[in-house]
Amino acid sequence: MGCCDSSKKVNNTDKNFSCPFCDSKGANVGIETLKSLLLNDSKNTLRESEIYKYCKTPDCEVTYFCADKNHFFKTNNLKVKATVKDNGLDVHVCYCFDYTRQSILDEINKTGDTRALEDIKAKMKSPGCFCETSNPQGGCCLGNVTAWIKEAKLFKE
Numbered sequence: 001m002g003c004c005d006s007s008k009k010v011n012n013t014d015k016n017f018s019c020p021f022c023d024s025k026g027a028n029v030g031i032e033t034l035k036s037l038l039l040n041d042s043k044n045t046l047r048e049s050e051i052y053k054y055c056k057t058p059d060c061e062v063t064y065f066c067a068d069k070n071h072f073f074k075t076n077n078l079k080v081k082a083t084v085k086d087n088g089l090d091v092h093v094c095y096c097f098d099y100t101r102q103s104i105l106d107e108i109n110k111t112g113d114t115r116a117l118e119d120i121k122a123k124m125k126s127p128g129c130f131c132e133t134s135n136p137q138g139g140c141c142l143g144n145v146t147a148w149i150k151e152a153k154l155f156k157e
């Protein structure tokens with residue numbers, strides 16, 4: 001079932017580099033994700049031979065980095081805002097099926113709950129998700145969606 005299949009995770013034991021700004025280890029991300037989401041000027045500087053990682057630290061402005069400390073991409077090099085890097089209500093929590101923080105919050109305010117998780121899970125089966133090219137973190141959004149629903153329920157009017 002597509003890109004959320006855990007068997008596709010890359011083994012990175014010999015790739016011990018960390019974010020040049022915040023020193024976090026980051027998460028593996030395929031070059032397809034960068035090709036799809038970087039703005040053209042940045043995309044032109046991509047190196048096919050490099051292993052890129054995604055920095056998950058919320059207040060770190062580096063989004064993608066590699067073993068070369070001088071070669072990285074920042075949040076403003078992307079076409080979209082990354083869920084963990086921007087806590088704005090207009091930011092997507094699910095990129096494949098178009099859920100933003102606001103759209104989930106609106107549903108909770110209106111009905112007291114949200115069917116976002118059920119809906120996303122159903123759509124992952126059919127038509128299927130494409131997180132590798134839609135989500136800046138290059139993988140499944142469900143963790144971010146679950147976290148936001150929890151927060152939004154505390155947050156509601």
Ligand SMILES: [Zn+2]
Nearest residue numbers: 019022055060
């Ligand atoms: Zn970082």
